[in-house]
Amino acid sequence: MRFLDQPPRFLFFTGKGGVGKTSLACASAVTLAEAGRRVLLVSTDPASNVGQVFGLAIGNRITAIPAVPNLSALEIDPQDAARAYRDRLVGPVRGVLPDAVVKGIEEQLSGACATEIAAFDEFTALLTDAGLTAGFEHIVFDTAPTGHTIRLLQLPGAWSGFLETGKGDASCLGPLAGLEKQRSQYQAAVAALADPQRTRLVLVARAQRAALREVARTHEELAAIGLSRQSLVINGILPSCAAQGDALAAAIVRREAEALAGLPVALRALPVDKVALKPFNLVGLDALRRLLADDDADAADDDGAEACAFDAPALSSLVDAIAADGHGLVMLVGKGGVGKTTLAAAIALALARRGLPVHLTTSDPAAHLAETLDGAVDTLTVSRIDPREETERYRRQVLASKGAGLDAEGRALLEEDLRSPCTEEIAVFQAFSRIIREAGRKFVVMDTAPTGHTLLLLDATGAYHREVSRQMGGKGLHFSTPMMQLQDPEQTKTLIVTLAETTPVLEAARLQEDLRRAGIEPWAWVVNNSVAASRPRAPLLRRRAANELAEIDAVATRHARRYAVVPLLDEEPVGVARLLQLSAPAGTGV
Incomplete structure (x- = not known):
């Protein structure tokens, strides 16, 4: 896979929900670890199932994966991070400001904006604290910070004083209010993300026209704020050999080929890898090893492929x-x-x-x-x-x-x-x-x-x-x-x-x-x-x-x-x- 050629220290997998970011991140971490590299796999996905994939509890601590020497993992829970973030900001004003005002602050810090920043707050140290990650050659992130988050972090650091004088009314000030003290650390983290010698972003998509347009916008958005070293992985492509005798499968193969032929211009200069759709659930080491293998045997494997009863409202x-x-x-x-x-x-x-x-x-x-x-x-x-x-x-x-x-x-x-x-x-x-x-x-x-x-x-x-x-x-x-x-x-x-x-x-x-x-x-x-x-x-x-x-x-x-x-x-x-x-x-x- 080209996205694993000469990998830098930080590998970020980003894309919409359901495109296979976690599976690809886990499979990549296993591949690097089994090649003798010391790897830390970090998930910032609120729906993280990294622990399930490896069959053990991980949580918010660096945990060695016994079945894979050289591999450790860490799950950052954005909801826990957001709660801690809110408590840190709201705690000092409880009992000082009116309850209605405190409730308003808490509500403003309950949305996706605050959750994104809180998660970034958690893993910033992994990008900037050399002592914390000194034992690892590569850090693989499942779910990268979005362009939305990074643009928020690039907003000016003078908002606190600006607000105290009553001059401003910023739309994102609730989530941003607690960032001032750590702004230099965030600036260092954003610099690490933008450094092509240290960071590679792996954009993950499906072979669908709408999905490829989405990922093209993501590519341009991230490139515009300095995150230029990117690769594209098109995941879950139905192998042509799986289409025999099934009109639906044949139509999917044809549609995917047409979508790839019409790849948005913005993506054509990127290194591109294609990963075949697998019939099995991507849980366990064997499944992860098979994910990146170029093997069409699974496509025609009839074992366990019984028809399933289905009945649901239309x-x-x-x-x-x-x-x-x-x-x-x-x-x-x-x-x-x-x-x-x-x-x-x-x-x-x-x-x-x-x-x-x-x-x-x-x-x-x-x-x-x-x-x-x-x-x-x-x-x-x-x-x-x-x-x-x-x-x-x-x-x-x-x-x-x-x-x-x-x-x-x-x-x-x-x-x-x-x-x-x-x-x-x-x-x-x-x-x-x-x-x-x-x-x-x-x-x-x-x-x-x-x-x-x-x-x-x-x-x-x-x-x-x-x-x-x-x-x-x-x-x-x-x-x-x-x-x-x-x-x-x-x-x-x-x-x-x-x-x-x-x-x-x-x-x-x-x-x-x-x-x-x-x-x-x-x-x-x-x-x-x-x-x-x-x-x-x-x-x-x-x-x-x-x-x-x-x-x-x-x-x-x-x-x-x-x-x-x-x-x-x-x-x-x-x-x-x-x-x-x-x-x-x-x-x-x-």
């Missing part, structure tokens, strides 16, 4: 319930790469085909709704919110209002903060807020809705709708805010989209917790691209289908109030006819 059951209301807001949320755009288009089309007025909108930079729909339908209108345009509009608005009375230093700091990724999230939410007013008279279907992180930022202290409530209280006046609309189950149905794989399901569960903290109760879950629901005949796919059943059961019994499962289709769901297939009633031949 997407049509959710569409029926949505349509019964006649109008309302339908939000599709979830991590990148799970198919939100496709499902949003499918639901919007299914509603429009019933003669209902529908507005379908997206803010996803990679979403090509016109291309996905590839046709027009009466009663359906389509729009796209451009995040860059909305962010620039929001920046101008804030500078004209909050920046009007600032001196040159204050205005420069405000402009710096407005370059944080939180600014884009809030700007896009404002654009969505303008559109969702239409949901009182028609259906509004929103792709890439605000994340739980954004909602917590917007409502951390209840600054908007609670203030309106206070001002209107006792006057007998009716009022409504965007947050109130999102929180009202009579007006909004939030659908969480995931895949039938361990990491995507766990990430969706965490997103659900974020939404609930913001007062939004998800209405349903949609498990997309299910192999099990497609009832494949190819041995490799049948074994993959059997592996999905436990994840679908977890959604049905532990996470969702109601759910639906959408099958993986043999043709790309592009165009009106194929999109309507996704919402066709069960038993109609789809």
Whole structure:
């Protein structure tokens, strides 16, 4: 594998949930250790299963892996890190500030932004403290810091004094408030990440057009902030020999080949490795050793590839319930790469085909709704919110209002903060807020809705709708805010989209917790691209289908109030006819 050629000291594996980062990181660590290198494997994944992979408890301490000489592992729990981070910041003001203010601070420090920074806080020492890791030649990280986190850490260090004088109102100040004392350490960590002699980033993706567009954006985002030494691993490619006698498998092989042929230009200069899809669960040393082996024997292995019984609600059951209301807001949320755009288009089309007025909108930079729909339908209108345009509009608005009375230093700091990724999230939410007013008279279907992180930022202290409530209280006046609309189950149905794989399901569960903290109760879950629901005949796919059943059961019994499962289709769901297939009633031949 090219990404393991002459490896530097730090190897970071990054990518969307479910693409196989943990498996590749573990397999790489084993490969290096068995080549005689002393290796520390570090997981910062909230859904870390490194211990499960090796069959032992690891946790937040450096633990030797007995079965692999030269290999040790460490699991950083971002949630534990975030709790410790909050306690460190909030502890000194408990009993000093009013309880309502303390609660507001805690809420602001409960989102994904704070969790990312807290996890970075934990492993910064691994990048900068030579004494701590002196016994290791290589440190392999499962889940790298995102460009979002690094940009936050690059914000100016003068915010504390700036705020004390009452000049600023930064969108990310809650998570950033505790960084001042360690800023030099963070600067050293960011420098290590940007040093091509010390660090290599391994971008992990699947051979799917949307996934490759996502990873191309990640590549450009990280390169723009100085993390230039990158490799690309395209994981889980279905071997052509596995497609014999199965139309679904043959279609997957063809689609993946087309996706690779159309590799985004931004990725073509990177070293690229391809890893075949395996039929087995990647648990245990034998499985890890086989992951990076170039062996097609597994693809045709029929051992244990029995057909599995499958029965789950179809997407049509959710569409029926949505349509019964006649109008309302339908939000599709979830991590990148799970198919939100496709499902949003499918639901919007299914509603429009019933003669209902529908507005379908997206803010996803990679979403090509016109291309996905590839046709027009009466009663359906389509729009796209451009995040860059909305962010620039929001920046101008804030500078004209909050920046009007600032001196040159204050205005420069405000402009710096407005370059944080939180600014884009809030700007896009404002654009969505303008559109969702239409949901009182028609259906509004929103792709890439605000994340739980954004909602917590917007409502951390209840600054908007609670203030309106206070001002209107006792006057007998009716009022409504965007947050109130999102929180009202009579007006909004939030659908969480995931895949039938361990990491995507766990990430969706965490997103659900974020939404609930913001007062939004998800209405349903949609498990997309299910192999099990497609009832494949190819041995490799049948074994993959059997592996999905436990994840679908977890959604049905532990996470969702109601759910639906959408099958993986043999043709790309592009165009009106194929999109309507996704919402066709069960038993109609789809």
